[in-house]
Amino acid sequence: MSTDIFSGVKGRLGLGCMRFPLNTDKSIDKDTVMKMVDRFLEAGFNYFDTAHGYLDGRSEGMVREALTSRHQRSEYYLADKLSSAFFNKAEDIRPLFKSQLEACGVEYFDYYLMHAINKDLYQKYVKCDAFKISRQLKEEGLVRHVGMSFHDSAEVLRQILSEQGDTIEFVQLQLNYVDWDSDNIQSRLCYETCVEFNKPVIVMEPVKGGTLAQLLPEADRVFDQLSPRGSNAFYAMRFVAGLENVKMILSGMSSTEQVEDNIKTIKEAKPLTPEETEAINKVTELIRKEGAIACTKCSYCTEVCPKGIDVPSIIAILNGKRPKEDYAKVTTKAKASDCLHCGRCEKACPQHLPIRRHLQSAVWNLES
Numbered sequence: 077m078s079t080d081i082f083s084g085v086k087g088r089l090g091l092g093c094m095r096f097p098l099n100t101d102k103s104i105d106k107d108t109v110m111k112m113v114d115r116f117l118e119a120g121f122n123y124f125d126t127a128h129g130y131l132d133g134r135s136e137g138m139v140r141e142a143l144t145s146r147h148q149r150s151e152y153y154l155a156d157k158l159s160s161a162f163f164n165k166a167e168d169i170r171p172l173f174k175s176q177l178e179a180c181g182v183e184y185f186d187y188y189l190m191h192a193i194n195k196d197l198y199q200k201y202v203k204c205d206a207f208k209i210s211r212q213l214k215e216e217g218l219v220r221h222v223g224m225s226f227h228d229s230a231e232v233l234r235q236i237l238s239e240q241g242d243t244i245e246f247v248q249l250q251l252n253y254v255d256w257d258s259d260n261i262q263s264r265l266c267y268e269t270c271v272e273f274n275k276p277v278i279v280m281e282p283v284k285g286g287t288l289a290q291l292l293p294e295a296d297r298v299f300d301q302l303s304p305r306g307s308n309a310f311y312a313m314r315f316v317a318g319l320e321n322v323k324m325i326l327s328g329m330s331s332t333e334q335v336e337d338n339i340k341t342i343k344e345a346k347p348l349t350p351e352e353t354e355a356i357n358k359v360t361e362l363i364r365k366e367g368a369i370a371c372t373k374c375s376y377c378t379e380v381c382p383k384g385i386d387v388p389s390i391i392a393i394l395n396g397k398r399p400k401e402d403y404a405k406v407t408t409k410a411k412a413s414d415c416l417h418c419g420r421c422e423k424a425c426p427q428h429l430p431i432r433r434h435l436q437s438a439v440w441n442l443e444s
Contacts, residue, residue, distance in 0.1 A: 081221045081245055082276065082323045085153050089342040090123035090278070091116050091335075093139055094130040094374065095286075095328035104134055109142045112335050117151060119339045125326050127157040127191060128176055129379050140181035155187035156180065157225065158206060160197050161380060161424075166205040173213065188219040189248060192376065192426060194228040198236055207243045221245045225280065227426040230265035237273045248278040250426060251322070252288060253315045253356050254363055255281075260370075260428055267319065276323040279316045283327065285372025288312040290397075292366060295359045302355055309334075310341045311356055317345045368395045369434055370427050377421035377431055383410040387421060387431055390438050403442045412438035 091112070097105040113124075124143060126135045136156070143152060156176050163169050177183065188210060190201055201207060213219040225248035226233055237244060247270050255261035270277050283289050289309040291299075299308060316325055327338050348356070373388040381387070389406035392398045398406075412435040421431040 085123050087121045089121045090324050090326040092326040092328035093126040093135045095330045097330045104138050113142045122152045125155040136179035144181040153186040156185045157189045157191035159191040169209050184218050186220045190224040193224050195232045230269045233269045246276045250281045251279045251316050252284045271321050278324040280326050282316045283309050283312045295362045298355050298358045313341045376424040380420040380424045383414045385410045
């Protein structure tokens with residue numbers, strides 16, 4: 077498959093719409109989002125990525141308010157996703173797709189991804205004719221290019237690309253320097269599989285849900301030895317920017333400051349120096365020794381939890397990123413002890429975390 081499907085996209089930085097800033101009442105900060113969008117476009121970038129379930133179903137509507145209703149269709153490229161949580165049979169897909177177009181205020185999507193595919197969910201997408209219907213949407217001009225976001229082993233990726241390679245034009249992968257050689261995420265192996273199948277790669281989680289931007293002091297001191305000293309995200313973004321088959325780097329930005337930092341990083345991106353590579357390797361070792369739970373705060377677990385447990389916030393407390401006193405604030409709807417042990421969260425988790433075990437740890441450490 078030719079990689080020119082991104083030929084009209086400006087730059088290699090995409091604005092991910094999963095982490096828009098929130099007001100104190102949890103509503104989306106529309107004014108800040110509009111400033112972020114306008115600055116992003118002004119800087120010469122034009123790729124935006126959303127999904128039906130992002131921000132409790134509010135992301136698509138904010139894309140309409142901040143982007144599509146305020147800018148010409150030719151000014152931006154928009155990606156949306158077919159998420160398994162919102163369909164159970166083939167007949168559900170087209171109505172869902174139509175609702176997404178309406179929510180975003182567009183007549184077509186430039187890129188449409190089958191969302192968060194893993195070994196188990198792949199079977200659902202096949203059973204519900206998702207690949208066939210996605211091809212039909214493309215033939216009808218409602219979708220320009222079809223791809224998938226993927227969270228599983230390189231072996232599973234190889235199987236899917238072997239079976240669905242005629243439909244899948246690109247793959248969105250979790251890539252960052254900590255997960256590059258991870259046995260769990262297999263970023264490098266998955267990337268190499270995409271290269272083998274000639275599928276361009278979109279990067280998600282280049283800063284691992286913000287965890288590579290907010291490092292422990294010991295890791296910070298490693299980067300402090302570099303001159304000039306860039307932001308922590310600066311090194312994470314440049315790591316993935318140095319991969320030849322990466323055509324787009326998504327960043328879930330939450331502030332105008334993050335937009336500015338990412339713009340500067342990508343516009344001035346140069347290959348990592350040997351000193352920077354060595355520093356990244358040292359920081360990776362420190363992060364792994366830290367043993368923190370590798371949650372990226374995507375909230376997919378909360379979306380499928382029957383009790384609505386705020387797993388990411390609870391894990392942040394377990395990781396020491398938030399004070400223990402915050403536990404009462406984040407569990408007003410449901411506590412860790414309300415877990416039904418159904419396992420839906422673990423099936424939805426892109427990081428393959430043993431969430432039920434972590435929730436039990438929260439019961440022992442935060443509720444006793």
